[in-house]
Amino acid sequence: MEQKNLPNVTIALVLAILSFLCCCFGGAPGLILAGIAFFLVKKDEKTYTENPELYKNYSTLKTVKILAIIGMVIGVLYLLYTFWSINQLGGWEGYMEKVQEMTEQYQ
Numbered sequence: 779m780e781q782k783n784l785p786n787v788t789i790a791l792v793l794a795i796l797s798f799l800c801c802c803f804g805g806a807p808g809l810i811l812a813g814i815a816f817f818l819v820k821k822d823e824k825t826y827t828e829n830p831e832l833y834k835n836y837s838t839l840k841t842v843k844i845l846a847i848i849g850m851v852i853g854v855l856y857l858l859y860t861f862w863s864i865n866q867l868g869g870w871e872g873y874m875e876k877v878q879e880m881t882e883q884y885q
Contacts, residue, residue: 781834784826786818790842793818797849801856809853815846 793815801808819842826833867873 781832783835784822784833784839786822787835787838787842790815790818790822790846791838794842794845794849797846797853801849801852804860805853805855805857807853808849809857812846812849812853815842816850819843819846 793811797808797812797815799808800811819839822839823843826836826839830836864870864873867876
């Protein structure tokens, strides 16, 4: 019987890589993408454990799982840093005042 690829590995890999790139936008987009990738990995792990002899790219699945976990950790850390930075500026109001000052300065 011919072995085939697990169904969600490729899309999970793309999402995990995109999560690294999107972590720079406040952390939340990267966290969401990594979470979706992790969910797809878990789904494929379940599929693999039911019939391991049918699938050939389990090693790629493990790599994608590691990438998704790293993406989630970076996303959470960046999100926490963003919240901390806003808090250091005096909360949301202080942050908006700083943004307004910078906007006026560069116009």
